Amino acid sequence: MLCLMVFGSFTPLCAEQLPDAKASNPEKLQWMQGFPPEPERLITQPQSNFFSFPKLRWSVCHIRELMPTKQVSRGIVGPGLWQSRLAPDIDKITFNAGDSKEQLTWRQSLARNYTDGILVLHKGVIVYEQYFGCMRRDGKHAAMSMTKSLIGLLAEILIAEGTLDDRQLVKSIIPELADSGFGDATIRQVMDMTTAVDFNEDYSDPGADIWQYSVATDPFASPSDGQPVGYFAYLKGVKKQGIHGKAFGYRTVNTDVLGWVIARKTGKDVASLLSDKIWQHIDAEQDAYMTVDRLGTPFAGGGLSAGLRDLGRLGQLLLDDGKYKNKQIIPAATIASIEQGGDKAAFAKAGYLTLAGGSYRSMWWLLHNKNNAYAARGVHGQTLYIDPVAQMVIVRFASFPHAKNHYIDPTSLPAYEALADYLLKK
Template sequence: MQDSYRNSEPRAPVMQGTPVPHEWRIPAAGFDTPPFNRWSFQNMRQLARTADVRRGETVWDMPGAHQDVDTIAFEGAAGPTTWAEMLDATYTDAVLIWLDGRVVVEQYFNGMGPRTQHIVFSMSKSLTSTVAGCLIADGVLDPDAPVTEYEPALSACGWNGATVQQVLDMTTGVAFDETYDDPRAEVWKLDIAAGLRPPPTDMAVEDVPDTIRDLILMLRRTEAAHGDRFAYRSIETELLSTVMEAATGQQFVPMMSDRLWAPMGAAEDGFFVVDTAGFAMSDGGFNATLRDMARFGRLMLEDGLRDGRQIIPKTWIEDVRRGDHGLFNREGRDLFPNGLYRNMFWIPDRDRPAHLCLGIHGQHILVDPERALVAVKLSSWPVALAEQPHLGDWLAGVDAVAAAHGHGAT
């Protein structure tokens, strides 16, 4: 069994044949392991319960003026490389660059096409938080209010006393192990609750959450005072969508359609992985096409406006770009030495308005207002967090493409 394969190499016969040979079926606990993830990330409907985030009646046009950029050269972490070589080395499934009001790059690999829905993992967090931004602007949600004001049941768990903004910035003190390759970690229990993995055979029954809400209520331990530290924990997004549902009386999936996906002008439905109670895995279970993820990036770039209509509040976007938030941790500074985290977006340089949506296994959206640029990449890295500088090489490649079109790195 090969560990994985690049686009330049022969594709492994994952889920091919009738019947599919046992060794090429998706492992029950390993949909995200190589080489299986190169198939599964584009076929999540065959692996999980899902619920559609409906598109609207109109589609936001994305005009194109595609350029051949494959031979554009730049300096990668390991030395000189080209755009095409970088895409191959970083297990790219699809990539798009929007620059100066048009699509200049749009490429698909590994069997993916324009209508293929790809899981975006933690880029889901930024979409979820943006829906919260709409509720905040409408006065439905108060970022300074305690989460228990909306959902009193949270007083029995670790979030008692935490505010909505602390959840948005991941500065609550709730203990949550985000170790992706540890079957005992709470992040694995989140996947178990969403139906993406079976529980380990030796896990005690009382430790197995039936739903995501069950897991939230199981988390009672804190390791810091709320507001004193930043720690990246996926469960914070699930807590946010729990509060949003309590504040509105509406399930999150149709809420996202009503507030964001339909008015944005998505060309296709998106969908979430959901648990047995129909609760969306809002931290990492969203699936969508490349172009629709680019539409979200474009909407952020254009201050929330689609054809003159305010879809995302401008106050929310300004808060993402320049919000007063200085908490970060060592892991964050290793990635972005002058960066921060705000409203479930990564800010690579606090002195600039650019922001990133990031998901494990190589899902990225860069929005850079100073260069009128949106860059989207969907990938299937063999590991959740690459030890190799895949993200840095992609950002350097985007800089090179932008420079070739008259926009130097800033």
């Protein structure tokens, strides 16, 4: 029996009790329907526990209705046209779910994964596109920690442009962090999450630091007197624990430190810079947005919501070495830096069973599989998966009951590899 803790809730849920994708469909559960909705259909601020399952299946598409947010502007341009050659055969592709002997079809995996939206690009052409649950083509979905990879990409752009040196110490750019655990870490250690700091991000532990972080940074929470308010204030109090550079440790605070570094270096917060450097140059179909704390600071560690196709455009930009329509939008060196991967030994120490042999660099997950695929990943099943050999980009939004991707990888990663094999034969 799979028992789990869900984000924002300390009540364990067990797999047998969990409604499946169909039964937990937010349309069917009628969340927020009616004028006004009945009390039992309400998902409200404050104190709504809106990221508990199955509420989260509605909330992932409606973050801006629950939180203040900052626009990531697409500018005002005509969206570029997509070519589309849909391949319905993809539904029939089969794969084995992880180490189990269970064989699933691609189509079966969609509901199993509580998929809200999925897009597959092959050689820059849409070959598969589906929307479920709360997601619509003109809607936006929480990207969760996929946000981190975009912030890492921004940092790589600044490095390639000469604005940022990843060998610098954090304290040389952010003096306010000199006495924190981050002060004597290099920017590269922050980017690769090999800092050694005392920050517990175990979502199943009610006493974990991540919950205090949430109180400090959620405009609707109420920090006690003397407690930090906002991302920057909190980060100053994070202490060192160990030696930087030895082990990979997935801690969201690293990304918010990186966001601070980026803002200080460029004079722009990460939402504005994401627009300036990327969103305005890829003919994005929609603006994206980021949640902000009560000081207006965007949540670099996980605050982005975006359209499915626009994350596809970003993935294609990486696949095309930073070029869009024959124009170099971001330096090719940024993608080369990510693709070289991180320290496999440091990564192995973290014990990610579903990502064995992988690494982490610049906030991207490297699979080091036969096709050198790499990915942006976020809790509850968010993925931007780039396969340079198969020339394939997959974007998958989901509202899987469990935060940890450990539980959804077995029905996802083998499916992606099977799809790559299929496309390579086309």
